[in-house]
Amino acid sequence: MRDSPMRGAPRHEAQGHRVYSRSKHRTGSLCRFVRVMAKNVEICIAVAAYCYYKYLHIISTSKIKKPWKKRRWWVKSINRNRTREHMDRQLSELLMEPGGEFENFTRMPLADFEYLLNIVSPMISKKDTSMRQAITPKIRLAITLRYLATGDSFKSLHYLFKVSSEIISRIVPEVCAALNEALKDEIKVNRFICIYRATVLL
Numbered sequence: 001m002r003d004s005p006m007r008g009a010p011r012h013e014a015q016g017h018r019v020y021s022r023s024k025h026r027t028g029s030l031c032r033f034v035r036v037m038a039k040n041v042e043i044c045i046a047v048a049a050y051c052y053y054k055y056l057h058i059i060s061t062s063k064i065k066k067p068w069k070k071r072r073w074w075v076k077s078i079n080r081n082r083t084r085e086h087m088d089r090q091l092s093e094l095l096m097e098p099g100g101e102f103e104n105f106t107r108m109p110l111a112d113f114e115y116l117l118n119i120v121s122p123m124i125s126k127k128d129t130s131m132r133q134a135i136t137p138k139i140r141l142a143i144t145l146r147y148l149a150t151g152d153s154f155k156s157l158h159y160l161f162k163v164s165s166e167i168i169s170r171i172v173p174e175v176c177a178a179l180n181e182a183l184k185d186e187i188k189v190n191r192f193i194c195i196y197r198a199t200v201l202l
Helices: 011-061 084-096 101-106 110-124 137-150 154-161 165-182 191-201
Strands: none
Touching: 084 101, 084 137, 101 110, 101 137, 110 137, 110 165, 137 154, 137 165, 154 165
8 A cells, every 4th residue: 555644744844755766667667677687687698599599409310401403414525525535635736736836835845844744744644434535645745834834714625635624623733733732943033032032021
């Protein structure tokens, strides 16, 4: 029951009693609000923690797999007649052309090409599989040298060698890494470059 001042009490005492009653009521309401909010926060934290650990459990126990897309073709028609003999014959015909056609093609003499082929062949050779023949080191080196000499796109080299652009994009970095590894002791760095690098590092 609401407290009310007694009749006959002084006016200032009655006002003070009403102010005290209002402040007491507001304090109680605030306490109830804080308790409700604290309870709601605890519930939200518990729900969030449950959802997080449930998500981790799902990720750890199952793998998201994309639906398998059936290939329309295994090899494009332009590459179907590509064989090891066909590609070797292409290079052989280029070698027999007069006027230095092979040197113009690879930007180096045949002797240098054979030298590079001998030292990088063990590093770039691939094994044949039951489904296809591996591209020979000679073709891999020729593709890479042609790319380095002309800067042709992989698509352009694809039409030239009848090797897919995807395979060429793997061949070129592999052969470049092999060449760098094989020739690292024969490369002479300009001493001014070394001095400049040392100065920059300091």
